[in-house]
Amino acid sequence: MFVFDNMNGNPVWGVGLGAYTNPAITLDEIFVYLKTADKPCLVAIDEFQKITEYPDGQNVEAALRTHIQRCPNATFLFAGSKRHLMGEIFLSPSRPFYQSVITMGLSPIPIEKYKEFACAQFEKCGKSIQPDVVDIVYQRFDGITSYLQRLMNVLFLNTAQGETCSKDMIDVAINYILDLYTEYYDTLLAQMSEKQRNVFLAIACERRVKSVSGGAFVRKYHLQSPSSVMSALRGLLDKDLITQENGEYFVYDLFFQLWIERK
Numbered sequence: 001m002f003v004f005d006n007m008n009g010n011p012v013w014g015v016g017l018g019a020y021t022n023p024a025i026t027l028d029e030i031f032v033y034l035k036t037a038d039k040p041c042l043v044a045i046d047e048f049q050k051i052t053e054y055p056d057g058q059n060v061e062a063a064l065r066t067h068i069q070r071c072p073n074a075t076f077l078f079a080g081s082k083r084h085l086m087g088e089i090f091l092s093p094s095r096p097f098y099q100s101v102i103t104m105g106l107s108p109i110p111i112e113k114y115k116e117f118a119c120a121q122f123e124k125c126g127k128s129i130q131p132d133v134v135d136i137v138y139q140r141f142d143g144i145t146s147y148l149q150r151l152m153n154v155l156f157l158n159t160a161q162g163e164t165c166s167k168d169m170i171d172v173a174i175n176y177i178l179d180l181y182t183e184y185y186d187t188l189l190a191q192m193s194e195k196q197r198n199v200f201l202a203i204a205c206e207r208r209v210k211s212v213s214g215g216a217f218v219r220k221y222h223l224q225s226p227s228s229v230m231s232a233l234r235g236l237l238d239k240d241l242i243t244q245e246n247g248e249y250f251v252y253d254l255f256f257q258l259w260i261e262r263k
Contacts (some may be wrong), residue, residue: 031067034074041074045257048078051084065096108143129165178259185259195232208248
């Protein structure tokens with residue numbers, strides 16, 4: 001389709017989608033294009049677990065699976081940040097995508113590679129960084145790229161040309177980021193129901209919890225009944241405020257976790 005560039009008014013050709021409110025029609029449009037393309041296509045769908053949030057989620061999954069089976073001209077890559085939801089989509093026998101893909105977990109970038117990259121970026125601009133700074137930041141944020149990038153960007157900005165980024169700059173940079181997010185995190189807490197907020201703060205205090213509905217955890221934080229805790233937990237999981245991995249529950253946003261600890 002043709003659209004007009006907002007900056008210069010020139011017509012621009014691109015592939016667009018039509019009826020966003022009707023997933024079936026939108027899928028038809030996408031796959032008509034893929035089937036008629038004159039070259040093989042690679043389709044990468046990020047945050048694929050969001051499909052579960054459609055009002056008619058499983059029917060959309062089924063429709064998408066059917067289209068994919070009938071589209072030999074394209075290869076599909078599904079990526080997502082919520083492992084438990086991605087697992088439910090692809091590993092549950094009751095779901096349309098069951099055993100339809102090869103699954104692969106992506107580990108964090110090896111620390112030596114990340115250290116090499118970070119030091120090179122500082123050196124390009126006439127700055128330097130102590131290698132153990134990268135070690136500390138990497139370990140503190142479990143090697144998760146999004147957190148490393150945000151913190152390393154602040155450390156880079158706080159290091160003058162010709163100077164060296166040192167360990168004592170890490171907490172200053174973290175506090176700077178937490179200050180930026182204070183209003184946002186305050187709003188998130190205010191938007192939680194009282195039960196959700198109490199469960200959220202209890203999990204944050206523990207950092208990681210296996211038995212959220214266990215009697216010891218409920219009594220320690222003066223929560224209501226185990227059933228009430230589980231109801232609040234489901235809401236927190238749905239909102240991506242709490243996540244689950246290897247049977248443990250923890251605050252999804254690591255900066256939010258640090259902000260709670262500081263508060």
